[in-house]
Amino acid sequence: MSDSGVVARLRAALGERVDTSATARRAARADLSGHVASGTPLAVVNARSVADVQQTLRIASATGTPVVTRGAATGLAGGANAGDGEIALSVRGMDRILEVRPDDLLAVVEPGILNGDLNAALADHGLWWAPDPASRAISTVGGNIATGAGGLLCAKYGVVRDAVLGVDLVLADGRLLRLGHRTVKGVTGLDLTSLVIGSEGTLGVIVGATLKLRRLIAGDVCTIAATFPNVRAAAEASAAVTASGVQPAIMELMDAASLAAVHALLSLDPPTAGAAQLTIQTDGPAATVEADAIADVLRGSGGSVALSHDRNEGERLLAIRRSMHPAMERLGTTLIEDVSVPRSALPAMFDEIARVEREHAVAIPTVAHAGDGNLHPNFVFDAEPDEFGVVEAPEHIWRAADDLFRAALRLGGTLTGEHGVGVLKRRWLADELGDDQWELQRQITRVFDPQGILNPGKVFTR
């Protein structure tokens, strides 16, 4: 069917939920990755209900039209970017909290609610949903689930996979499946909930989720900032903290370039040349004891250590880490990468980053969630923005990134710790999975979506 025929059917079924304005269609081409889809989608459907999603998928299936599901479009891998001939299906407007059960430590929500808004509402019940991607103020719970998001607190409090009991999923043909359960334990059949987490829009449209909650952590929060003469020393110190058996809530590492850029942004005195920093928080009943133990480990590893028992002072120390992205924006355009390695390999991975910087003559300021081995190397480059103000990474940057990805795999690591594959990493997916597993995974997507209309060109396209 022609594009206009598809739009006419959508409009007949969904009325003003269907937005074909140039502004909306252009906006649907991009996320926060810098990648932009080719061309513009034929329409944006702003779903308000499960029935809206089902209607859209039925029309898409009947007409063989691709569907790209979008939340708040804060992704960093291009996974939600919609292009020529595609329907952009936004679930951002489905943002209700349907149920909060403090006694069962669960909540049932629609996918479009922002992580930050959900947690503000849960706080009134003394509860929280632990996944805390850096984007939590602007990213949706549905998007967090679709990408399998991580964050700063993961080593202690887990990732999205650890915090979802069930998912309601609309299949490509419009059927609604209720996956998972409301119980702590449950092994009835295959765990399709886990399969959907991180599937990046290729298996269905997430229209609801049953979330596993935690109670807010009472007691002190202690914060430690420690500087080291170089990034390798800081990485070794973070590995020593992990090996010591103490479990920080947060352990963030900033290399010298990152630290210098943030100091400049915040008009702080410049750090010592080459110095790298660890910022660590402990919480819960043993926060003070653990902070003291960590401070000892850091001093033993050659760190210069400042320890605060004040929650506000701790937030000020962490503000340096949280200013990383605005600081990078001042340096040029950045491609934010996302490799993850076993924690013991963190020092070796920083050596590899230094090598890639040298050999490819690129600057790669890097921060790491050192508590879980997840690094965000920022490839900085200069390029002209296109008409939408977005910039694609040039090929020499991708060559450097390729070198870095392969180094992470050699160290027992993975291509992406929390951002997903999307468009930007699809060409490396088979390198990590192997051809047999890549093909098996692609076949599984076909069980959910026989026509291949769900987010085509993403993840499983070589």
Added chain:
Amino acid sequence: MSDSGVVARLRAALGERVDTSATARRAARADLSGHVASGTPLAVVNARSVADVQQTLRIASATGTPVVTRGAATGLAGGANAGDGEIALSVRGMDRILEVRPDDLLAVVEPGILNGDLNAALADHGLWWAPDPASRAISTVGGNIATGAGGLLCAKYGVVRDAVLGVDLVLADGRLLRLGHRTVKGVTGLDLTSLVIGSEGTLGVIVGATLKLRRLIAGDVCTIAATFPNVRAAAEASAAVTASGVQPAIMELMDAASLAAVHALLSLDPPTAGAAQLTIQTDGPAATVEADAIADVLRGSGGSVALSHDRNEGERLLAIRRSMHPAMERLGTTLIEDVSVPRSALPAMFDEIARVEREHAVAIPTVAHAGDGNLHPNFVFDAEPDEFGVVEAPEHIWRAADDLFRAALRLGGTLTGEHGVGVLKRRWLADELGDDQWELQRQITRVFDPQGILNPGKVFTR
């Protein structure tokens, strides 16, 4: 190919790994569920290596012969029982620990190692693998993964799903896939590791696993035993503990019939008629504070409370709970069920069990992992053992179980919290999943196993 032809090919490839003795083949018909397969398998292959498993699967695929993977055969759902025309593939002999990394909190193991043996070895490193099914002394890690096992500590320390980073899987055609990763975070492609956990031998043969470890918990262990006038009061008290925000490590509930049976077994004074008991442990840095808080909640709920700060005294109190199974064996033959409900629904579920007892005139002594809402109703009956000493549950027991399963589903629960579907619950699987999801799950098994030779008749057979 004829059975003797298949055996000849196995023997040519695997030599003395192939056991066709009557004793071995008969033993492979049963697990600990009471269910026995029809007929006897054509051979037992005692694999010692990944290559042995691959050889077996290649021959099975080439000849269209079904394969039933077995570990220590401690399952409670009949999932590992092998019958006529099938190859019983035992991985019990693949029991090595290949790697322990205290710095990365992971271990790489073969599937046949016993959970208890692994944890004994890990203790030397100050580490443990948290899943603690009641069978941990006699069940394998591979079996724990294949069933998605739970245990007593799950509300605080998680289930198997939370403790596996990766799985090595031999497919039906003999190809080896390495699923998952060694990192804390990783979202590269679909999460096939989670899909394999709890798949009960239908997707492939687990030949290795990368396990996520914890450090042994230092500090005190406090134990509380509280008695209540009846089981509903005990269930309400356990829900009140959960709702209070304190997190016990263990919270076990025994109803009056269970308690009386164990007291008789251990030659203790009989408990007050109708009385039910909660046994609760707290651990970690806040153990004492939490135990005191829990004791207050229990007293406020009408419990008679004894609190011990002594680890050995705590073990004596827990021994009553751990004697449940031998106590049941003295009452007759038991069908051990495994429903799970949201924690707030525990009192209502005990009401349903009392109703089923009345309406079906069966005794159902019940224990529950009250911290996570997982109940083990024991249907007691008299029946004659067959030639192998095993007894199948009669139809009137299944009618009572059917009534109980449906009650659990009505309360937002699930058929099986930790034992799996196997043979015994396959006829209820579609009731919980719905026909669409049931069919989708079955299709996914076909992607892994196009011929349907992996554990046929289990889980996805109506």
